Amino acid sequence: MTKFYSFHGTVTMITDLIGQNGEGDGCKKLISVQNGMGTIVNFVVSPTTHFVDHVMVAVGDRVTGYYDGNAPALLIYPPQYQALVMVKDSPYQNVKVDYFNSQLESSDGQLRLNVSPYTQIVLTNGQPFTRNPANRDLIVIYGPSTQSIPAQTTPYRIIVLC
Known part of the structure; x- marks a missing residue:
């Protein structure tokens, strides 16, 4: 980690x-x-x-x-x-790079992911990642999020750092 x-x-x-x-x-x-x-x-x-x-x-x-x-x-x-x-920087997306646990919550407790069937999950080379992204270092690209703690979002794309 x-x-x-x-x-x-x-x-x-x-x-x-x-x-x-x-x-x-x-x-x-x-x-x-x-x-x-x-x-x-x-x-x-x-x-x-x-x-x-x-x-x-x-x-x-x-x-x-x-x-x-x-x-x-x-x-x-x-x-x-x-x-x-x-x-x-892009006005159209937010990015978080962190370790996400088994609940897909970031190590700082600030963001929780709600993965949908439309969330693209890929490796750094752009190829599909077919396993569970939990308990890994991730680059998460997302848009709007809730104002709760932790904030929750459905990411556009998750890049798995193997």
Whole structure:
């Protein structure tokens, strides 16, 4: 179970990440994100980073980067984290990345899923996931939700992070 932390803000810079020996093959990027209070976080984006809806991210875009809060991090400023999931803001959908238990409730107790026959459940490569999504790390894409605690929603799509 991954402990997902997130940081939301505006992309201020995207650069190629160059290795210690000066080699840079263009496969990794460093995306700098600044929030409304001026705090900056650098995300290392690799080919394994999942971009929801496979969107292209550019300077000026509003994004949320998710990273493993239990992973070791360099003690540098600005902080630098390995991005697991990147989400570009959209007015038409909400996204939650978290571990969902056997009741399909998020680990922070803020969201409960009511899966319908119309909910698309897929792997990160877009292929169908045919098992129960409970007790897994999920990317949940949803619209409206109740104002109860936990909020309840019928997701549009669930992406299973295997």
